[in-house]
Amino acid sequence: MKILVINAGSSSLKYQLIDMDNESVMAKGLCERIGIDGHLKHTPLVGGKPVYDENLSLPTHSEAISAVIDKLTSAEYGVVSSMQDIDAVGHRVVHGGEKFASSVVITDEVMDAIRECIPFAPLHNPANITGIEACRKVMGDVPMVAVFDTAFHQSMPGKAFMYAVPYEYYKNDGIRRYGFHGTSHRYVSSRAAEILGRPIEELKLISCHMGNGSSICAIENGKSVDTSMGFTPLVGLPMGTRCGDLDAGVIQFIMNKYHISIDEMLNILNKKSGVLGVSGVSSDFRDLEKAAEEGNERCRLALDMFYYWVAKVVGSYAAAMNGTDAIIFTAGIGENSSSTRSAIASYFGYLGVRIDEEANKKRGEDMVISTPDSKVTVLVIPTNEELVIARDTKKLVG
Ligand code: ADP
Secondary structure, eight states: OEEEEEEEOSSOEEEEEEETTTTEEEEEEEEESTTTSOEEEEEEOSTTOOOEEEEOOOSSHHHHHHHHHHHHHOTTTOSSSSGGGOOEEEEEESOOTTTOSSOEEOOHHHHHHHHHTGGGSTTHHHHHHHHHHHHHHHHTTOOEEEEETTGGGGGOOHHHHOOSSOHHHHHHHOOSOOOSOHHHHHHHHHHHHHHHTSOGGGOEEEEEEESSSEEEEEEETTEEEEESOOSSTTSSSOOSSOOOSOOHHHHHHHHHHHTOOHHHHHHHHHHSOHHHHHHSSOSOHHHHHHHHHTTOHHHHHHHHHHHHHHHHHHHHHHHHTTSOSEEEEEHHHHHHOHHHHHHHHTTGGGGTOOBOTTGGGOOSSOEEOBOTTOSSEEEEOOOOHHHHHHHHHHHHHO
16 A cells, blocks of 8 residues: 655645555655745655656645656656555644544545634644645545644643633633644654553653654653643744743733734744744754854753753653653654753653663664663654654555
8 A cells, every 4th residue: 555645834745655565665755835936856765766856836736746746656756657556645734623633534524624723723724724635636536634733632631731711712712732743742652662562551651852843742551641832832842943931921021112013923932032042043953062062152051941941841741640661852853962862861860760871872763772770761763753644544544
C-alpha cells in the first residue's frame, strides 16, 4: 500500500510518498511560494532518479498537487507509474477542536467539522482545508484521512485543560487548552515504549518536542494527561520566536504605552519574541550557541531561560504523574543539540537522572543517553509525524 502524506501550509505544501509494505519513504518534496510564483523541490529516494528543483507556476494548491502527482509519476523523476498506484492520502490538520480525538476518514461532514474549527486556528486550518480540497479535485475518489495535531491531547482531564476564567467561555466558545504537536508526542512515546521494551500502558513518560515551536507532554498509560501549549501554540516554553507563558497584564501595558493594536501585539508575541526577542540575534539555537560561546550575554540568557523552562515544566509533569519512567527529547533542537540536552538534564538530579555524556554526543538517531544506573531513562528519538499520518491512514482505509 502506497500512501501520500500531505502537510499544506498557506503558501507551501510538504509531501512524502510512503510504501507501507516496509514503511520506507519513496519520495519527498516541498512546494513553496504557492499563489506568489512557485517552486518545487522533489526528491526521489528509490530507483536512482534525479532531484527536481525548479521554479514553476503554482497559482493555487491545485496546481501544486498536480505538479507533485506529475513528478511522482513521471518517467524522469517518478517513483510510481500512475496516480492509481497511490492508494490513499493522509493530511495533517492542525486543529480538530473537541470534535476529533483521533484520525478520521475525510467525508463532507468531516470537512464541515474542520471548517467549524477555523476560528481556533485561523491561519492553519484554512490552509489544511485548501490542501484537502485541491487533492480531492486532482485525485478524485482516492480515500483520504485527516490526522489532527490536537487529537492526542483530547485525553487531558478537565483539571488540566481548563482555564480559570468564567466557565461560560468554555461552554459557549470552546475556550480551553487544546495542545499541539500531538502527532509527534504520540510517535515518540510509542517508540520509547518499544525501546524500553515495556507496554506503554504501564509507563509514565515526559516528551520534550523542541524545535522552532516547542512543547512538552505528560503521557500516562499512552495517553496525554497534560501539555504545555494551550488554546494556541503561543504559550508554555519560550520558543524560537514565540513568547511562551506571559502575564496578560504585560500585553495591556505594552499596547497602551506604545499605542499598538492587538494584531500588532500578537505579531510581536508570535514572531519577534522567544529566544529571538531576548537575544536580539537569532531564533536558531545553532546561532545562539555559537554567540553565547563567544561571550554574548543575551544569547546566554536566552538559552538559560529555555533550559530553565523545560526543566520547570518537566518537573511539574513528574509531580503531576507522581514520577516518571523516561524523559524523551525530540525535534530539531532535541535531536541535534547535545549541549541543550545536557544543560536541561543537569536540573534532574533530584529525579535520579544520570547522563552518559559520551552517548549524549551523538545526534539524529534513536538512543538512550542516560547511564544504566539512572533512575529515569533519558532518550533521544527523532520524531516522524509523516509516518504516524501514513500509519493512521493505512489503518483507517486499509
Ligand atoms: P520546526 O518546528 O520548524 O519543525 P525543527 O523541529 O526542524 O523545527 O527545529 C528547527 C530548529 O532546530 C532550528 O531552528 C534550530 O534551532 C534547531 N537545530 C537544528 N539543528 C541543530 C543543531 N545541530 N544544534 C542546535 N540546534 C539545532
